[in-house]
Amino acid sequence: MLARVVAAAALMAALGGCATTANNPSDPLEPLNRTVFRFNDAVDEAVLKPVARGYRAAVPQMARTGVTNFFANLEDLWISANNLMQGKVESALGDFLRFTFNSSFGLLGVIDIASEMGLEKHNEDFGQTLGRWGVGSGPYLVLPFLGPSTVRDGSALVVDYKAGLLSYAVDDVAVRNSLYALKYVDTRANLFDATGLVEEAALDKYTFVRDSWLQRRRSLVYDGNPPREPADSDEPK
Amino acid sequence: MKRIFCTVALLAFASLAAAQDVTPDVLVKGITQDVLGVLKQKDGVDPKAIATIIETKVLPHFELTRMTQLAMGRNWRSASPEQQKLLTAEFMTLLVRTYSTALSTYRDQVIDVKPLRAAPNAIDVTVKSDVKRPGSQPIAIDYDLGKTPAGWKVYDVKVGGVSLVTTYRETFANEIRENGIDGLIKSLATKNRQSDARFGASKT
Numbered sequence: 001m002l003a004r005v006v007a008a009a010a011l012m013a014a015l016g017g018c019a020t021t022a023n024n025p026s027d028p029l030e031p032l033n034r035t036v037f038r039f040n041d042a043v044d045e046a047v048l049k050p051v052a053r054g055y056r057a058a059v060p061q062m063a064r065t066g067v068t069n070f071f072a073n074l075e076d077l078w079i080s081a082n083n084l085m086q087g088k089v090e091s092a093l094g095d096f097l098r099f100t101f102n103s104s105f106g107l108l109g110v111i112d113i114a115s116e117m118g119l120e121k122h123n124e125d126f127g128q129t130l131g132r133w134g135v136g137s138g139p140y141l142v143l144p145f146l147g148p149s150t151v152r153d154g155s156a157l158v159v160d161y162k163a164g165l166l167s168y169a170v171d172d173v174a175v176r177n178s179l180y181a182l183k184y185v186d187t188r189a190n191l192f193d194a195t196g197l198v199e200e201a202a203l204d205k206y207t208f209v210r211d212s213w214l215q216r217r218r219s220l221v222y223d224g225n226p227p228r229e230p231a232d233s234d235e236p237k
Numbered sequence: 238m239k240r241i242f243c244t245v246a247l248l249a250f251a252s253l254a255a256a257q258d259v260t261p262d263v264l265v266k267g268i269t270q271d272v273l274g275v276l277k278q279k280d281g282v283d284p285k286a287i288a289t290i291i292e293t294k295v296l297p298h299f300e301l302t303r304m305t306q307l308a309m310g311r312n313w314r315s316a317s318p319e320q321q322k323l324l325t326a327e328f329m330t331l332l333v334r335t336y337s338t339a340l341s342t343y344r345d346q347v348i349d350v351k352p353l354r355a356a357p358n359a360i361d362v363t364v365k366s367d368v369k370r371p372g373s374q375p376i377a378i379d380y381d382l383g384k385t386p387a388g389w390k391v392y393d394v395k396v397g398g399v400s401l402v403t404t405y406r407e408t409f410a411n412e413i414r415e416n417g418i419d420g421l422i423k424s425l426a427t428k429n430r431q432s433d434a435r436f437g438a439s440k441t
Binding site: 023072203208212215220 | 405
């Protein structure tokens with residue numbers, strides 16, 4: 001499902017590439033991206049936001065934290081693998097220990113005991129690993145239903161998806177899809193603060209989301225210490 | 238001994254001396270605590286009071302003109318002094334909102350300002366702070382500060398690696414390309430008035 005979405009996006013991107021009028025070098029597909037962005041926004045307003053709001057109203061905070069923790073725990077194994085691929089052995093070990101402790105003592109990850117033990121959670125994915133290996137991000141890409149990405153990170157999502165525990169540890173298709181749906185809703189419910197901030201801050205929502213997303217990803221690739229860009233200086237270009 | 242003397246001197250002299258001697262990390266810690274202190278009682282406090290406290294406690298530590306200049310890039314020099322003044326005022330209102338909204342997201346969390354490691358004669362430093370959130374990666378809030386005759390001043394704030402200042406560069410450039418500098422001033426003002434309505438606060 002996800003792979004198909006990404007493939008479709010890549011195809012659309014390739015087609016859209018013919019008609020570029022954009023002026024941002026990192027966003028040559030701007031006209032197409034804006035269309036997908038509007039589409040995502042419409043889906044969000046019509047379906048996702050109401051569902052996430054209902055979820056927040058119906059499920060108590062503690063249970064929601066449990067759900068978030070459960071999915072976060074499943075990801076720690078792949079995060080560990082990514083840290084290892086980036087040569088960060090100590091972090092990889094920490095992630096692995098997190099997964100071990102939380103899966104057992106933390107009741108399948110519902111309780112994040114590892115954080116309380118001082119094992120900090122990390123944010124890694126295959127896109128960041130590729131970035132660390134020197135693969136450039138490629139053009140900015142807004143994926144249908146999934147939102148901001150780049151050609152590199154969007155392609156890496158396929159790997160993340162295949163490597164995700166849910167995709168090979170849960171055999172029953174119905175159960176697996178239900179879990180994906182819950183994860184999606186839970187993720188959206190956790191984004192209310194961020195979307196509120198965008199509403200507060202953005203003059204043009206599309207540009208603001210794009211430019212903060214690209215900065216965020218760059219910062220993540222360098223684990224919070226990106227080298228200064230020429231754009232950081234007072235005189236660009 | 239020298240430190241005691243410094244402390245005494247600091248107490249003795251007025252705010253100007255204090256501003257010059259406060260180290261960047263102490264300054265950032267103060268700002269963070271001031272803002273969080275206000276936001277924590279947000280439900281009980283008049284929104285106007287929040288805006289006032291941020292304007293009196295936080296803004297004096299921000300180098301407003303430089304921030305606006307950074308967001309404007311090359312277009313800064315083509316703005317008249319009058320336009321520059323208007324731009325700075327409107328952009329600051331927007332930034333204060335964004336910054337306090339960002340911090341209010343984390344108002345129940347612990348914010349840990351890390352001690353600064355910089356050469357004693359440094360004139361440009363980054364103070365890092367971490368928002369600890371149980372169950373997810375800490376969010377980094379980094380403050381870029383420059384040394385000015387009036388002490389250390391913040392000229393950029395990055396939340397999770399995203400600059401609250403340079404993120405606007407592209408938006409501003411687009412707006413200026415389409416509607417000129419006055420167009421940008423106008424759309425900033427419109428935006429701020431919309432937020433005024435939402436915040437329930439107005440500058441009086």
